[in-house]
Each structure stands twice: as structure tokens, then as C-alpha cells.
Amino acid sequence: MSTPIKYSSQREAILRFLKTRKDHPTADVVFQHIREDIPNISLATVYRNLNQLAAAGTILRLTTNGKTDHFDACVEPHFHFCCRSCNAVKDIDMEPFPELTKRATEASNYKIEDVTVLFSGLCDECLTEK
Amino acid sequence: MSTPIKYSSQREAILRFLKTRKDHPTADVVFQHIREDIPNISLATVYRNLNQLAAAGTILRLTTNGKTDHFDACVEPHFHFCCRSCNAVKDIDMEPFPELTKRATEASNYKIEDVTVLFSGLCDECLTEK
DNA sequence: CTCGATAACGATAATTATTACTATTATCAT
DNA sequence: ATGATAATAGTAATAATTATCGTTATCGAG
DSSP: OOOOOOOOHHHHHHHHHHHHSSSOBBBBHHHHHHHSSTTTOOHHHHHHHHHHHHTTTSSEEEEOOOSSOEESSOOOOOEEEEETTTOEEEEOOOOHHHHHHHHHHOOSSSSSEEEEEEEEEHHHHHHHOO | OOOOOOOOOOHHHHHHHHOOOOOBHHHHHHHHHHHHHSOOOOOHHHHHHHHHHHHHHHSSSEEOOOSSOOESSSSSSOEEEEETOOEEEEEEOOOOOOHHHHHHHHHOOOOHHHHHEEEEEEEEHHHHHO
16 A cells, blocks of 8 residues: 655665764754765755654654754653753653553543653753853 | 733734634634634734733643644643644643653753643544544 | 666755734823 | 834745655566
8 A cells, every 4th residue: 555665875874863862853953964974965855754754653753842843763652851941852761651641541532642741941951051 | 121011902802712712723723713803913913912922821832743833722731632633632631640740850950840741643523534 | 687667866946834024003101 | 192112914034844856766577
């Protein structure tokens, strides 16, 4: 049914780069870094592949308060924090909360497939610089 | 310090409309409805006032999987659900989870000010239509 | 190993949501 | 009433993302 996926070195580079980063870069940040290795890569290619990888569940798309999406190569369920000052997206290392999905399933007649928890406030760096 | 806020009938109409709706409309939906009462209202005015009301904490901005923000006149802490098929945003009526913010505060060195929980999956309507 | 179908590409145009700008109007304290 | 300025309508500009399109790369079948 679905069209077969062919290998591309660009996609491999994008995924490899994402895996080296803990800070959930945006499409443009990915683009800026990848072009150091592949100078003539197109921004559209970056978007196309990030979308495809996210659709396949290989990476995670993080929609935050900020206007642009961030991407995360870690697909294990975990929590994120978005700083309202610098818009950085960071991980919060705490145990998952299966209770949440369970109670939402009981409380609604929807098919709950996923839950995203996004904390916001001020990150460590923005806190110290007064 | 901050500039004083002056009354405007447009803003009042926007807020009044939002309060009649349980379904968290987007800026454009607000615009389309308000212009039935105020035919020459500008879309920019709708955006300006929604932003101002959200900044003041009078209404809530909901950033979802979909590309456009939704707005909610109910600022009491509660949970939302976004349908991956029709992109509708709906409430989920369940008890708040103070535990979440508490544990995030313990697990990080950030100043946690807020948390948004967004469930996703298929809504009741999309479930029934096959 | 060719070959052929087509997924993916680079480059760029188009689209979409949102914000900025500007001259005018409305609010409101004095 | 009047003056300072917040808010407006209308529109131009911006920013992020997606669509288009001619070309290139992948890869299974012969």
C-alpha cells in the first residue's frame, strides 16, 4: 500500500546528527549543521526527511510554546521543558506516569494513543543571569 | 511601567464569544464569527486581542499538534485532547495532577511555572465514522 | 550488470499563519 | 472639552513550512 522507502545519504546524515544531540534542534538548526558535511543539501530535504522520520516513529516531533517545532531522536517516553525566556527545549529526567493515560482513557470516550507533557518556566541558564 | 489597557468593544466581543464556546476555536474561527456582529473587524485585531488576553492570563493559548493555536476562555487547570484525524481540540474532564509539577520541580533545577498535558488519538466522532 | 520504475533530491515558488506598519479613531483621566 | 495615547482597520511584510518540477539515485527484475 504505502510507497517503499529508499535509502538516502541525506536522511542518514540527518538521523545520525540528531542522535548526537541532546537539545532537540529545530529543522533550521539541523539544516545549518548538516550542510557542513553536505554543502548543497536543501532545506526542503531536511524538512521532508524530518517529517518522514517523525511519521515513521523513528524520531519525535516536539511542538512547543515557541513557533517552530523541535525534533528528538530519543523516542522513549519522557518529559520536556520549554523555557519561556530563551525557548530552549530540555529534558526532564523523571519516571513516566502511566497513570495519566489510564485516567484519561477512563474519563473520556476517545481513543487515547499518546500523551505529551510539556513543562514551562525558566531554565537554569536564564535563572542565573538574573 | 506597563502601558494601561483601554477598553475596546472588539476585545469584549472576542472574549464574550470565546466564553460561549467549549471547543477552543482558532484565531480565524474567532474572526469569522465576530465579523457577523462587527463586519469590518480586522483579522489583525483578533490576533492582537487574543495575544493580549492570553498574556494577561484571561484566556489560554493551546499549542497542539496541528499548526494553528487554539484559544480557551476557561483558565482553570484541565486537560486537552487533540484528534489526529480531524484536529479538533476537546476537553478531558478529570482531576488535576499536582503531583506532576511537584515531581518535575524535584527532578530539575528549572523554575517550573506551568504544565500542559495534551493527549492525542482519535475523538469520538472520528471513531464512529468507521 | 544493465535497465526501468520511482523515491528522493536541489532549487525555488507558493502557501499559510502571524506580526508589523501606518494613518485614523476611540478611550479616558485631567 | 481636550490632549495623550491605546486600539483599530487595512494592508504589507515576515517566517516557517510545503508544493512543484526537472534531475539524480536507489534498487529489484530480467
